[in-house]
Every structure is written in C-alpha cells, then in structure tokens.
Amino acid sequence: MGITFARAGKENTAKALEIALRAYKERGIRHIVVASTYGDTGLAAAQLFQGTGANLVVVTHNVGFKEPGSLEMSPTTRAQIESMDGRVYTGTMVFRSIGTAIRTRQSYSQQDLIANTLRILGQGIKVCVEIVLMACDAGLIPPEDVIAVAGTARGADTVSIIEAKPSNMFFDLKIREILAKPYDW
Numbered sequence: 634m635g636i637t638f639a640r641a642g643k644e645n646t647a648k649a650l651e652i653a654l655r656a657y658k659e660r661g662i663r664h665i666v667v668a669s670t671y672g673d674t675g676l677a678a679a680q681l682f683q684g685t686g687a688n689l690v691v692v693t694h695n696v697g698f699k700e701p702g703s704l705e706m707s708p709t710t711r712a713q714i715e716s717m718d719g720r721v722y723t724g725t726m727v728f729r730s731i732g733t734a735i736r737t738r739q740s741y742s743q744q745d746l747i748a749n750t751l752r753i754l755g756q757g758i759k760v761c762v763e764i765v766l767m768a769c770d771a772g773l774i775p776p777e778d779v780i781a782v783a784g785t786a787r788g789a790d791t792v793s794i795i796e797a798k799p800s801n802m803f804f805d806l807k808i809r810e811i812l813a814k815p816y817d818w
Contacts, residue, residue, distance in 0.1 A: 635792070641756070641815035643788020646674055650681050652792045652813050653782050657687055662794065664688045664774045668764045668783040672710030678782065679717035689719040690773045692764040695726050722773055727766045727800045728759070747803075755814050757783045757791025762808070766800040776802075778809060790815045 636652060638645045653665060665687050669675030675691035682689045691714055696704045704723060711721045728748040751759035760783035768774045779797045784790045791814045796807040 635810075635812040638790050638813065638815045640817065641785035641790050643673075643784065643786070643790075645790035645813075645815070646677060646784070646788035649782055649784075649789040649792050649813055650674075650678055653678075653780050654681055654685075656780050656792070656794065656812055657682070657685065660778075660794070662778050662780050664690070664777070664779040664797070666690045666692060666761075666764050666768045666774060666779055666781045666797075667789070668692055668760050670694055670705045670787070672706040672714065673787070674782070674784065674789050675706070675714050675719065675721065676710060679714045679719035682719070683717040688774065690768045691719050691721045692767055693721060693723045695729070696723060698726075698729075720773060722768055722771050724767055724771055727763050727770075727803075754808075754811070755791060756785040757789075757814055758793060758808070758811065760784070761791055761793045761795060762806065765795045765797045766803065766806065769797040769799045780812075785815060 667678045669691045693706045714721055728744050748759055761781035765781050774797050776797050778794055781793050781795050782789045792812040794809040798806040
C-alpha cells in the first residue's frame with residue numbers, strides 16, 4: 634500500500650489528487666473516477682487533470698439523496714467541471730438504492746452487508762468501489778483498470794486502482810491496489 638493519512642478528512646484532498654495524478658502519469662491508466670458531493674473535490678480534480686487527456690468522471694450523489702428533487706452539486710459547479718473536460722455523472726448509488734428502502738422496513742439488506750464489509754477497509758474504499766461500478770454502469774469508463782478517488786466525508790482521502798466492472802458483475806471487480814487511505818477513518 635502507498636500513503637497512509639493520519640486521519641480521514643478533506644485536508645487530504647490535494648495530496649490524494651496528486652497521488653492520483655502521479656499514478657495516471659506513471660502507470661498509463663487513462664480513466665479517473667472521483668467522488669464529489671458538492672463539487673469541491675470534482676473541481677479540484679478537473680483543474681489538476683485539465684489538458685492531460687485523462688477521462689475524468691466525477692460521480693455525485695443521486696438526486697434526492699438528502700431530500701426529494703434536490704442535488705447537492707449546483708448547476709454552476711457542474712458546468713465548471715464540464716468546461717475543463719470533466720464529465721459529471723449523477724445516477725443511482727449502487728449500495729444505497731432499493732436495498733435502503735428494504736432496510737427501513739425489514740432491518741436487513743444484502744447491499745448493506747456488502748457496503749459494511751467494504752467499510753472494514755475504510756469508508757473511502759467503499760465509495761471508490763461504488764463510484765467505479767456506477768461509472769461503468771453508465772458507460773463512462775470501460776471495464777479495465779481505473780484510478781478511483783473518494784473520501785470519508787467531505788474531500789478526498791482515499792486513492793485506489795480498481796479493475797472496473799458493471800454492478801451486475803460486482804464479484805468480478807478487483808481492488809488492485811490502495812495508493813492512499815486514512816489510518817483510522
């Protein structure tokens with residue numbers, strides 16, 4: 634494993650994105666997937682990767698995550714990311730959709746079990762896996778090695794290399810390498 638941050642949080646964002654950029658340059662992995670709720674991390678990634686030729690995909694929460702009909706990322710922020718050749722994807726979150734509704738009625742969901750198992754490695758790893766599945770489902774990245782960047786709350790503190798797969802092939806997805814993560818999230 635690469636770098637271990639002392640603690641989780643947005644203060645690691647710049648360093649996490651630098652690690653992703655270095656991996657992009659050194660390993661020839663062309664696809665970068667970044668989690669961004671409000672757009673701050675997505676904007677920072679778009680600025681850093683602008684002009685590199687990288688396929689940058691910024692994945693947001695789904696519409697209605699906090700309240701019906703709303704999205705945390707503003708249209709202005711989305712347009713800024715897209716103006717720097719980043720693509721923004723808003724879609725159903727693989728580990729949250731119908732299973733969350735089932736859990737509220739039955740207190741158990743298979744997707745919760747998978748999400749909580751991935752959290753053993755850290756919240757950021759769970760999010761890295763989820764956004765890669767989402768971006769692959771949307772056809773924004775191919776089923777090959779990609780760099781994923783995510784965080785524990787706001788910002789980024791986790792960087793990994795993942796062999797992308799669509800969500801229906803979840804058990805074929807491979808976490809190849811963890812380049813950075815918090816020690817104790």
